Amino acid sequence: MHKILILLATFSLSVGMASAQSVVKKAKLKTEAAKPKHAPKTPEQQADHFAQRLTQKLALSTDQSQRVRQLSLVYHQEEQALKAKYGPERKNPAKHQxxxxxxxxxxxxxxxxxxxxxxxxxxxxxxxxxxxHGKSKEKLKAKS
Structure with a gap:
């Protein structure tokens, strides 16, 4: 009789622990789903961010900062156009080139x-x- 009671108590405790874990997992999934995904930055925002970062890191003059922003804007617009041209496919050799x-x-x-x-x-x-970001020159040369 004692063995049956002990088995019953053990079983009920293990079921209770298992259900508690599933509740925690569900709560975690709900909070992760509630996080808003960030919208991709526009070329203008990317250019501003790049110019600000370089101005801070390299002590650029006002003229240099403006020229860097303009170069970055042209590059990011070209990058966006190429991504639109080739679509979301990542392993397209023409797009990569x-x-x-x-x-x-x-x-x-x-x-x-x-x-x-x-x-x-x-x-x-x-x-x-x-x-x-794990990209060494060796890896980049191996891909080329």
Missing amino acids: ELKAARARFETQLTQVLSADQATKYAQLREEKMQK
């Missing part, structure tokens, strides 16, 4: 606006960002 060419043009024009010291520091910042 055109985006890569646009980025190379942007980088070349940007280095013409920056002084030698600023360009060096920008290259360091870019390298740090690539390492932070």
Whole structure:
């Protein structure tokens, strides 16, 4: 008789614990679903953010900051147009090549606006960002 009572008590406790866990999971799912997804930034917003970031990190002059913003705006508009042209597919080689060419043009024009010291520091910042996101030069060369 004692064994049956012990088994019954153990069973009821385990069922209670299992149901409590499912309630916690449901509550967590509801809060994650309630989080608003951020809207993609417009090219203008991206250009503003980039120019502000570089102005702060590289101590750009007002003229340099305006030129960087304009270059960034043109680049982001071109990037948006290419994404619209090729659609959401990520592994399209033509899209990849055109985006890569646009980025190379942007980088070349940007280095013409920056002084030698600023360009060096920008290259360091870019390298740090690539390492932070797990993209080393070796990985990028292997993909090309």
